[in-house]
Each structure stands twice: as C-alpha cells, then as structure tokens.
Amino acid sequence: MTEIEEQIPPEAETEEDVYGLDPKTVAAALYAVEVGDRQRLLDLLEPLHAADIADILEQINAYDRRRLVLLYDREFDGEILSELDESIREEIISVLKPQVLAEAMRELDSDDIVDIVEDLDEPQQEAILDQLEDADRVAIEQSLSYPEFSAGRLMQRETVCAPEHWTVGETIDFLRNAEDLPAQFYHVILVDPRMKPIGNVTLGKLMSSRRDVAMKDILEEVFQVIPVSQDEGDVAYAFNQYHLISAPVVDEDDRVVGVITIDDAMAVLDEEHEEDILRLAGVSDESSISDTILSAARGRATWLFVNLLTAILASLVIDVFAETIDQMVALAVLMPIVASMGGNAGTQTMTVAVRSLATRDLTAQNALRVVRREISVGAINGILFGFIMALVAGFWFGTPMLAVVIGVAMLFTQIAAALGGIAIPMALDRAGIDPALASGPFVTTVTDVVGFFAFLSLASWVLL
Amino acid sequence: MTEIEEQIPPEAETEEDVYGLDPKTVAAALYAVEVGDRQRLLDLLEPLHAADIADILEQINAYDRRRLVLLYDREFDGEILSELDESIREEIISVLKPQVLAEAMRELDSDDIVDIVEDLDEPQQEAILDQLEDADRVAIEQSLSYPEFSAGRLMQRETVCAPEHWTVGETIDFLRNAEDLPAQFYHVILVDPRMKPIGNVTLGKLMSSRRDVAMKDILEEVFQVIPVSQDEGDVAYAFNQYHLISAPVVDEDDRVVGVITIDDAMAVLDEEHEEDILRLAGVSDESSISDTILSAARGRATWLFVNLLTAILASLVIDVFAETIDQMVALAVLMPIVASMGGNAGTQTMTVAVRSLATRDLTAQNALRVVRREISVGAINGILFGFIMALVAGFWFGTPMLAVVIGVAMLFTQIAAALGGIAIPMALDRAGIDPALASGPFVTTVTDVVGFFAFLSLASWVLL
Structure with a gap:
C-alpha cells in the first residue's frame, strides 16, 4: 500500500486532471538542478512515472538537460530512455556515463531495447550492445534482422503457449509452476505440435472455467495471426478494426515466434496519426518541437x-x-x-x-x-x-x-x-x-x- | 478448432494483408442481394467480423444497403450496429424490423448500447430503450446521466474487485466460483471497505504467485484512478502516456463505479486524431465519406x-x-x-x-x-x-x-x-x-x- 501512495500524489484522485506532471514540478526540478541539490531532485522525480520524467527532459533546454542527467546520475532509469523523443534520446545517451547506461539498459525488456537501439547511429548502437549480456545481445540482433516497421520489430519474444489437447486444469498447473512468465500477458496461445497457433484463451475465461474443460472449447471467437513481416501500420489497423488485445506473430512456416499486445499497437497507431497530420501540412514527419x-x-x-x-x-x-x-x-x-x-x-x-x-x-x-x-x-x-x-x-x-x-x-x-x-x-x-x-x-x-x-x-x- | 477455421480464411496467415475484407467479397455480397439469394448472402457474411460487415454496408450505396439489411433480416447482429458510422447507423436502425432490432440490442454489453443510443434522435432512442429489459434500461439511463464524452459514458459497469486483505488463494477461489465475470478483464481491483480502489493485480501475476501471498504485495507499480467526470480525451491521454491496460473509474466519493479498458481508450484516441486532422483542414469534424x-x-x-x-x-x-x-x-x-x-x-x-x-x-x-x-x-x-x-x-x-x-x-x-x-x-x-x-x-x-x-x-x- 505504501508503494501505491508513493506512485500517486494524494490529490491525483480528486483533481480533474489525470496527468501527473504539473509546471510546478518542472520548475522545482530545475531549481534543484540550479543549486545542485541531488537529494531534492531525487525526491521530486521519485514519485513520477518514467514517461513524465521524459517529458520534463523534453521541456527544458539542452544545457539544463545535461546538468539534470549528470546530477540524477545512477538513478537514471532505462524506461526514461524508452519514453524519450528520438532526437533528445541520442543527446542523453551521449551524456550518460557508460556504467549508468549499462545499468539502465539491463532493466529493460528486449523489445524496448530494440526500440531504442534501432534509431541510434552505428557507434551508439555498438556502445549499447556492448553493455549487454551475450544472450540479450543475440536476441536483440535477431530482432534487428527483421525489416524496420515490421511486426518482427514490434513483437515481444516471450509467449505463453499451450498444446492444443490440454485442459483448463493442466494449463493452470503449468502457469502456476512456470518460472519466468512475461510481466504482462492476456492470452494463452493454443498451438499444434508444429507450434502453429490455433487460437487464444483469455486468462479470465481460464479462471472461470472448470478444470476438466478442454482448452480448445473455450477459444476466443475473434483470432488474428500476424505474419512476422507484416507492416506495423497494418498490425495497428487490425488491432483497431477487430478490437484485439494480443495476437501471436508467426514466421514463414506458421510457427509462433512472438506476440504483439494492444499497447504496442496503440503506440504505432499514435505515431501513424502524428505522421499523417504532419505530412498533410508538409512537415517532415520526424519533426518535433525538440529538433534543433x-x-x-x-x-x-x-x-x-x-x-x-x-x-x-x-x-x-x-x-x-x-x-x-x-x-x-x-x-x-x-x-x-x-x-x-x-x-x-x-x-x-x-x-x-x-x-x-x-x-x-x-x-x-x-x-x-x-x-x-x-x-x-x-x-x-x-x-x-x-x-x-x-x-x-x-x-x-x-x-x-x-x-x-x-x-x-x-x-x-x-x-x-x-x-x-x-x-x-x-x-x-x-x-x-x-x-x-x-x-x-x-x-x-x-x-x-x-x-x-x-x-x-x-x-x-x-x-x- | 473448426470454429477457428471458420473465422479466418486459410490464406489469411500467409498473405501479406491482415485485413479480412477484400473487394471480391463486397462484389459477391452485392450480387447475392441483386438476385435475392439469402443463403448465399449468409454464407458470405458468416465468416466475417462484425467490423467488416459494417465496412461493407458503408461502402455500398443507400439503395443496396437497404436491400442487404432486409435480406439479411434476423441474422443482423448488434455488433454490426456498434461498428457502423453514425450517419449510416441511423439509416439502418430505421430500416430494421422492431423485433430484429430488439434481438440485436439484447446481445450487446451495456456500454455498447450506450454508445449507440447516445448518438440517436429522441424517437429512435425511445424505440431502442423500449426493447430492453427493465434492469438494462435503468443501467443505460444511468450511464446517459453522465456528461457526454466523460469517463462515465466510456466505462464498463462490470468490475472485478477484491478486498484489500485477501490472499492470492482467496482471490482465485472467488474468481473460479464467480457466476458472471465480465467477458474481458485484465486486473483484479483491490478495494478498501469503502470500495475505494487501492491498486491493480494483473491476472498473469495472480496466476504465477503462491496461494498464501497477500494481494497487496503483488500490486502493479503503475496505477491510475479515473474520476467519472473526466473528459474521455484526457482518459485516452493517460492510457497512452502511462501504458495502462485497464483503470478503475471512481465517483465523487472515490468509490469504484466501473472500469475503462485500453481498447476503449484506443478507440477514443483514434477519434480524437481524426477530429484534429479534419479540423486542421477546416472540415466539420463529424464528416465522413458516407455523409449526404x-x-x-x-x-x-x-x-x-x-x-x-x-x-x-x-x-x-x-x-x-x-x-x-x-x-x-x-x-x-x-x-x-x-x-x-x-x-x-x-x-x-x-x-x-x-x-x-x-x-x-x-x-x-x-x-x-x-x-x-x-x-x-x-x-x-x-x-x-x-x-x-x-x-x-x-x-x-x-x-x-x-x-x-x-x-x-x-x-x-x-x-x-x-x-x-x-x-x-x-x-x-x-x-x-x-x-x-x-x-x-x-x-x-x-x-x-x-x-x-x-x-x-x-x-x-x-x-x-
């Protein structure tokens, strides 16, 4: 419960704004940087979501940004990098000390690392990949081998699959004994012996079904399989059109190689819209107010x-x-x-x-x-x-x-x-x-x- | 497994397009309407998602639309209405026979009915509300009492809550014995005795934790509570900014009254973007190519x-x-x-x-x-x-x-x-x-x- 109270300032629930960042916090953080008060800066940023800290960095100028990052030092979180605008991200990676960068990277899931690494210049890419353990490095290099803006780049590699002949009871026992389930998953993917996906079972349905029910009898009605080379814009379209929550990604042999969840699709939809608006106005679609x-x-x-x-x-x-x-x-x-x-x-x-x-x-x-x-x-x-x-x-x-x-x-x-x-x-x-x-x-x-x-x-x- | 095969045409997995509707299907459906072959029309539309059937209706002209709806008759699904563009939805509701409309409505969740009813003229609203059972009617009238474009209109009223002192085991037993869990839910909301939400536990975490673990020890780190009067645009912003999957909605006394899920937020985000693009070009933001x-x-x-x-x-x-x-x-x-x-x-x-x-x-x-x-x-x-x-x-x-x-x-x-x-x-x-x-x-x-x-x-x- 204390953890929660730290997450949200008490007034957040009664105020009319769900948005966590107010101008006072930005000003206070700038002041802490100005006087070099590290403890004050940590106290201010600690309750904030990484996305809000990224917003602070985007709103202040390059000089203050550099000073803030240096003062924040080893508290700098990998998720902040994930949330940052591309142009500022490069700037900050070049400011971070190598060991801080390495630490920040190690906290992240592989799809988030891919998302960061793919936009960087060659030398910065190398610098980051060098910090990773061998297994992670290989996984990320494999993801980077898929074409840019494809489902392969977007997907998480961790999936939760079950053989098609299992019952609800067998699946629940498997899940409760599994060592390393993904942090967020919404479906168990039913697969045939060749790892071809046959359908999704929602966790809610799994919870509420009797142990002897066959998994294949409680499949979700709507089911979409996404080819690994699919353009990410089409993936977002399918999620929006069919109200998908998660969908398995398959390789050329129809085997499951990953899963895409709605939050990834939502982020793509958001980017594509942004792109359309800017393109219609004749602005290069990578521009943002933090460009030089x-x-x-x-x-x-x-x-x-x-x-x-x-x-x-x-x-x-x-x-x-x-x-x-x-x-x-x-x-x-x-x-x-x-x-x-x-x-x-x-x-x-x-x-x-x-x-x-x-x-x-x-x-x-x-x-x-x-x-x-x-x-x-x-x-x-x-x-x-x-x-x-x-x-x-x-x-x-x-x-x-x-x-x-x-x-x-x-x-x-x-x-x-x-x-x-x-x-x-x-x-x-x-x-x-x-x-x-x-x-x-x-x-x-x-x-x-x-x-x-x-x-x-x-x-x-x-x-x- | 047969159910799945009906859902997706076999080539969907290998073709490069995840989109289910192709021009041939539209042409074939039009032909079936032309010759009045009801069975053929049913065979064509049966494997399609409601969103795709809605797209067919939007792409053909008003005359064909009327004929298709009349031929389709009692197979007409409530979800098709949900997916339709507003201007065409009104047209189709006026074409549907009262008993078909009543049947279509009865299949829908209360938040989908609200979404349909709120856009209609008074007489059409009455016509639909009259078809509902008393309990549904009251629930929908209550939802309509929240301001337009507010979290109250967007939320589902069905929530899954657990008292803050429960363990994982108690919660699992409760879920497995519950009679009417919502079709889709992603979190168990932990509440205090006054029904004030304290945090979310993901179903995945619940599955993989030991039975004697206290629920309050496995709360999700990021947790946002949405006031019922919050503007839906701000809600969508919060989902996008904090990567939320679902968030409880509270009334003025901080009690849980509903839950908003990411698919609703994604739909709002999509609408708001559409609005921005059209407004920037000086087009009234309710326009679509199906307007008169x-x-x-x-x-x-x-x-x-x-x-x-x-x-x-x-x-x-x-x-x-x-x-x-x-x-x-x-x-x-x-x-x-x-x-x-x-x-x-x-x-x-x-x-x-x-x-x-x-x-x-x-x-x-x-x-x-x-x-x-x-x-x-x-x-x-x-x-x-x-x-x-x-x-x-x-x-x-x-x-x-x-x-x-x-x-x-x-x-x-x-x-x-x-x-x-x-x-x-x-x-x-x-x-x-x-x-x-x-x-x-x-x-x-x-x-x-x-x-x-x-x-x-x-x-x-x-x-x-």
Missing part, C-alpha cells in the same frame, strides 16, 4: 521548395494575362480570392480523401460514387460562394460583368478543387505513394492554375 | 466562408496599392508567390504547434524557447527562399530592385508566418478554444495580409 533549429528548417524547406515551384507555375499563368491585368487592375485585386477559395476547398476534400483511404473506407467499390459526390459538393459550394463573391465584386467595383466573371470562375475552381482533391490522393494511393505525403503540392497546383486561368481568361474574353 | 451531399457541403461551407472573409481582407490590402500595380504589372504576377509561401510556412508551424499542445509537449515552461526557435526557423527559410526568389524574379523581369523587393518581402512574410503559426495556437489554447479548430483562419489572415502588404508597400516605396 537547423534540422527543423531543413524538414520544412523541402515542401516549401515544392510549393515555390507550384507558385511560380501559377504566376506564369498570371503572366500570360499581364496585358489584361494592365487594362483592369481590379483583376489583380480579386484574383487571389478565387485561388485561395479553391486552395481551401481542395485541401478539405483532399483531407477527407486521405483519411478515408487510411481507414479503408474509400475503396475501388465506392470510388466512383465518392468522386461524383465530391464534385456535387464542390458544385453546391461553388454556386453558393460564386454568388456571394459576385455580389461583393459587383458592389465593390460597380462593373456587372466583372461580377459575373468572378462568380463563374469561382464555380469552375470549386469543382476543379473537388475533383483534384479526391482524384489525386486516389491516384497516388493506387501508384503506391503515400497520399498524405504527396497530395498537397499537386492539389495546390491544380487549384491555383485553374483559379487564375479561369478568372483571367474569362475576364479577357468577356470584359475586354 | 448537402450535409457535406454544409460542413465545409463554414470554413470556406471564414476563408472568404480573410481573402477579401487580403484583397483590400492589395486594393490600397492598385495604383502601384497599375504602374508595374509584374507585381501582380509575383505577389501570389509571396503570400502562398507565407501561407504554407504558417500552416507548417501551426500544425507542429497544435500537435505539441495536444501531446502536452508545448507548455508554459518551454513556450518562450519554442517561439524563439520557430522565429529562427522562419528566418532561415526566409533568407533561403527570399534569395532563390530574388534570383528568379531578377532573371524573369530583369529589374534588380524588383528582385531585392521580393527577397526582402519573402523574409518578412516567413518570419511573420512563423510567429503567427506558433503564437496563435498558443493564445487560443490559453483562451480555452481548441487550437486545431480555430488557428487556420487566423494564421492565413496574418500570412496573406503581411505577404501582400510587405511586397506591395516595399515595391511602391523602392520602385516608384
């Missing part, structure tokens, strides 16, 4: 450069109509509105399309219907905003034909935005390119070029 | 209207410099480039800021440092792209001073974009407004206005 200034600038420059090319392309379209603009400067004033509205509508449609592809709601089956639907949506909003903008332009510049021109141009652009917004992600997806990453520049090009061209060409035809 | 055309158009019109206002504001800025443009039409050709680059940089920074706020990586502690960092990133990319664009404009129009003007305007705009992109989400967050929802229009206004103003005012000052 230069690497952040580089991570964004790629997409800015692509955007520069599409913007220049749009300007070339405008340049064709330079003479028209010269004769009627109102066109220059109004044309960004047409392009901006097109760009926004395109981004909306594109985002819905990218999400629907990611959740597999948009398939070959319903593609045509969805495209027709998006074009209708574009036409409705095109008529609505074309009409509004025609009124605005009419009152602003007092030229009725200019009002008609901008209204019609808006309608065209909105329809083109809808078509581009849905067709471009679908085409990229079919070509095997991540639509979240590459759709943006194409959609923007379509809406800018169509927007400027429709407006200026109509104007030069009707007005001059 | 009119409701989709309406869901996007709000943000398009806000964008129209900001675009008109930017045009007013251009209008101020109409005379300048009239004297040098190259300005009209180049000015969209400055604004477009600013808009993109602003969106990048804004997205990183919104994500960092959501994951609580951006706090009062590091706010100032992050703002300084973003401005530096903006300045670096401003110098880079200002320089490139100056070269392009210089060669294009052969006017050296025009090159200088666009370069300097780019630099200003990139810095303003960085400042707006980070400061606006932070200010909205502090004001209690969701930054994902409202940042976009403000950031775009800043970048457009600054972009056009910097370029055109510099041009009129330097060039004319």
